[in-house]
Amino acid sequence: MAKESDKKATAANFPEWIIAALGMVLLFSALGFILYRAVMSESRPASLSVSVESIERSDQGFRVDFTVSNSGSQTAAAVMIEGELTEAGRTVEKSNASLGYAPGNSIRRGSIYFANDPNLHEIKVRAVGFEKP
Amino acid sequence: MTKHSLKGDQVNGGYGRLFVGLAKANAGAILFSFTLLMTMEMWWLGFSMSGFRFALFVLLTIPLMIGLSYYDGFEDTQTLSEDIRETFIAYFVGFVIAALMLYVFGVITLEMSIDEIVGKISLQAVIAAVGAMFTQSLLGPNSGVIQSAERHKRSLHYTGQLFLTAAGALFLSMSVAPTEEMVLISFQMSDWQILGLSVLTIAVMHAFIFASYQKRRKHEAASEASGGNLFFRLTVVSYTVVLLISFYILWTFGSIDGMGFAEQLKVTIVLGFPAAVGGGASRLII
Numbered sequence: 293m294a295k296e297s298d299k300k301a302t303a304a305n306f307p308e309w310i311i312a313a314l315g316m317v318l319l320f321s322a323l324g325f326i327l328y329r330a331v332m333s334e335s336r337p338a339s340l341s342v343s344v345e346s347i348e349r350s351d352q353g354f355r356v357d358f359t360v361s362n363s364g365s366q367t368a369a370a371v372m373i374e375g376e377l378t379e380a381g382r383t384v385e386k387s388n389a390s391l392g393y394a395p396g397n398s399i400r401r402g403s404i405y406f407a408n409d410p411n412l413h414e415i416k417v418r419a420v421g422f423e424k425p
Numbered sequence: 426m427t428k429h430s431l432k433g434d435q436v437n438g439g440y441g442r443l444f445v446g447l448a449k450a451n452a453g454a455i456l457f458s459f460t461l462l463m464t465m466e467m468w469w470l471g472f473s474m475s476g477f478r479f480a481l482f483v484l485l486t487i488p489l490m491i492g493l494s495y496y497d498g499f500e501d502t503q504t505l506s507e508d509i510r511e512t513f514i515a516y517f518v519g520f521v522i523a524a525l526m527l528y529v530f531g532v533i534t535l536e537m538s539i540d541e542i543v544g545k546i547s548l549q550a551v552i553a554a555v556g557a558m559f560t561q562s563l564l565g566p567n568s569g570v571i572q573s574a575e576r577h578k579r580s581l582h583y584t585g586q587l588f589l590t591a592a593g594a595l596f597l598s599m600s601v602a603p604t605e606e607m608v609l610i611s612f613q614m615s616d617w618q619i620l621g622l623s624v625l626t627i628a629v630m631h632a633f634i635f636a637s638y639q640k641r642r643k644h645e646a647a648s649e650a651s652g653g654n655l656f657f658r659l660t661v662v663s664y665t666v667v668l669l670i671s672f673y674i675l676w677t678f679g680s681i682d683g684m685g686f687a688e689q690l691k692v693t694i695v696l697g698f699p700a701a702v703g704g705g706a707s708r709l710i711i
Contacts, residue, residue, distance in 0.1 A: 305510070308443050312510040315517030322520075322547040323483050329540060330476025367473040395472040398538040425473045 338368035340394060340419040345401075347415075353407040358417050365396040368422035375404040377413040384413050394422070450515055453560025454522040457596070458553040462526045466603035470678055471545035478677045479548070486551050489595070490515060492588055493558040512558070519554030520546065555596055559707075583658075590663045590704035594670045597703025598696050602674045608681070611691040623694050626701045630667070631660040633705025640709070664697070667704050671696040 345357040356375060362368055371391040377384040389404045404417065461467045494511040524546050527533045533542050601607060614622070638655055672693045675681045681689045 307440065308446075308510055308514060311443075311447075311517050312513035315513035315515070315520070318520045318550075319483070319487075319513065319516045322543060322550070323480060325543050326476055326483065326547065327480045330480060367469075369469075369473075393469055393473075395538065395541045398472075398541050399536060425469065 333365050335366060336364040336396075338362050338366045338394065338396065338422065338424075339364040340368060340371065340422070342373060342417045342419055344415060344417055347410050349409075350405070352405050354405065354410055356404050356406065356410055356415065356417065358402055358404065360391060360394050360400045360402065360419060362394040362396055362398055362400075367396055367425050368394045368419075369425040370423040371400075372420045372422065373402060373404065373417060374420045375406065375415065375417040377406060377408055377410055377415055379413050384408055388420075393425070446514070447518065449560050450518040450557040451522060454515075454518050454553040454557040455526075457556025457559055458519075458522070458549060459526075460600050461552055461603075462523070462530065462549055464600075464603065466605070467549065468527075468532050468545055470603055471548045472541045474544070474548070474677070474679060478679070479544070482677045483547065483551055486555060487512065489592060490554065490558055493555070493592055496585055496589060515554040515557040516550070518557045519550040519552070522553045522557075523547075523549035552599060555592075559592075559596065586659065586708060587662065587666060589708045591666050591670055592704075593707025594667045594700035594704035595674065596707070598671050598674045598700035601699050602671075602680060602696055603678050607675070607696050608692055611688065611695045614691065614695070619691050619694055622698060626667075626694075626698045627660060627664055629698075630664055630701045630705050631656060633702075633709055634659045634663065637705075637709045663704060664701065667700045668693055668697050670704075671700045674700075 340360055340362050342358050342360050345359055348355050348357070358373065358375075360371060360373065369392070371394050373389045373391065375387045375389070377386075385406055385408050387404050387406050389402050391400050391402055394400045490512040491505075491508050494508040494515075524533075527545055527549060533545055611619070634655065638659075672689070675689070675692060675696060681692050684692070
């Protein structure tokens, strides 16, 4: 069944070979990329920095949008974010948020609420801890 | 049967066959991978998994896929080069489906790092590709009794049986291994319950093996094993294969890192249960 139409089949199979070649390229580039990152990038522990993006008035007081950037190569899980409003060294209000994951070399966004207006106080938002996945 | 008439179809020619094959592969990729595409542990593994274990896993799926194409697959293959072609078509389908679905689900966004995007897509793509390869047994016109005689004979041999068990076990265990429940269940179980589960697993495996043996008894290639012989030659060996596969998957996903050996063994036996069902079922279906 196959032999009689071998030559015809080869010609008809041309588009199949193109798709297979695309699949091969995709697979091996992904594999190469993963291996390259595994070999080249020394494993740096997660290093988190939080920056305040914007402060907006909302129904529940004030919403502070922040971004967490992880400059390490390892992932931080269950990231605890703490926000603090201070006035001349005295704490006015504390609030916190948590992020499920902050993957290595990536940015994650979140928000935190305050009852007091952060514009009137000094605001500090930082990561207080995380879990190694 | 449909396939053979399509092959000879002058109008549709190779394209008709190609589209039928691709449609089936896409359907299979979605059918077998949507549970994982919608599992958050699986997204996280894409970027939190150790790079070397990830690469090894991807690499090992290549012979698995070629083997599956040989025994099963979504096209009737005659030569090794056809099996290789099938394999990479399945990977192509896997990548397309994984990238599309993860994007639609909002799991990947453009502001994520390239590491995260590639990691998330690749892991799911490989699994979707295996799903595409498994399709034939469920959706293919050659499934069950009308499977091509040659391929049917292949899958009856001892190595073929063990290979299909391993592939089925790998596939089903992958869909539950990344969840925290596996480890949690093993913590909840006493040593006696673990022992009971492993006896139960062997019983389930033997039931599958006996059923598939009954189904194939009339074929010459399968007649080499029978009765108690069947239990030791196939069930016990298959359970060993299933446990090895379970352990490998748990190690790959990092689920049992840092645990004592006894605890690792317990989780392996827990995961061995769904893996054994997968291994047994794949042999019955294919």
